Amino acid sequence: MIRSDLAGVPPYVPGKKPPHALVVASNETTQGPLPSVARAIADAAGGVNRYPDMSVAALRAAIAAWFAKSAEGLRIDMDNIATGNGSTALCQQAIQATCHDGDEVLFAWRSFEAYPILSQVVGAKPVMVPLTEDHRHDFPAMLKAITDRTRLIFVCNPNNPSGTVMTHAEVLDFLHQVPQRITVILDEAYMEYDRSPEAVNAAEILRLFPNVAVCRTFSKAYGLAGLRLGYMVGGAEFIMAVNKVALPFGVNALAQAAGLASIDATDDELKDRVDATVTQRERLLQAVPEELRIPSQGNFILLPLGAQAEAVDAELKKEGVVARCFPGEGVRITATTAEETDKVIAALTPALATVGGARWGGRPQES
Structure with a gap:
């Protein structure tokens, strides 16, 4: 009665949230929605007895106008916008x-x-191309991996969980070599935190490549992870197809109100929050040994601990800090507030010393 191929599909594992622990596993913001957005959500709550606008027309139009401000010369209207139950839903669509x-x-x-x-889940075959030694996309290897059956390419930039980015020039060079029959999704869930000097200009990418769409989210910088709201910008024909396979009423009424209010929020509201997060990200990086520093442009850092990842993760948990462990690879830690960063560093420093011995600042381990 159940599709046999589902037996080989692993479930998505969310970050654990044990009570009374400091959870830095899910790349959430510690703060709630922006103040003006919180008020809009409260005002909209009285109308949740009604179905939301299934076409999400007002929000899509607002996103189009918002995006167009940074896209001089690029015609963007609501037909170029899809919205979804988080950017993850849009990736599946x-x-x-x-x-x-x-x-x-x-x-x-x-x-x-x-x-x-x-x-x-959709029945497609995932083709995974290893990152380079410095934890960045290996564009030459990805190009070599393209076959006649390749239909879609995801480029996560900044990449999760490494936090690394590709430059605008590197992305342009890559896209020039991707066959136009293949759709490329530039997944920019963490773009607000990107301070790299050669950051990707999504508007220019969309202007040059009709086979590219850009996916973003309100879950991270805007603090709406619990409402689930993402958006995608692309060619009208592709966006129509993405909307066609969407779950009806997939963007709830509170999310729509919050999205509109987020767009209307002052730039200073968001900038102050993001700047504070970037400051804590850099504090975390400086607190770890140089060999474990991967320059990150997300709201998190990744420690490439290899076989020691689970041991360090266990030591953190003993101190009440819950990070995201990728067994055999590394541990990802979300950057949040100054107070929480203090607690993370206080737990992380001895954890690394205990597991890594003299290599990471502690005494040599006995054999």
């Missing part, structure tokens, strides 16, 4: 809109954990 059974979805690995799961 993009796969559904482009892939038949057995078609291939290509992406770097390790990257966003949902990519292989969403691909397999």
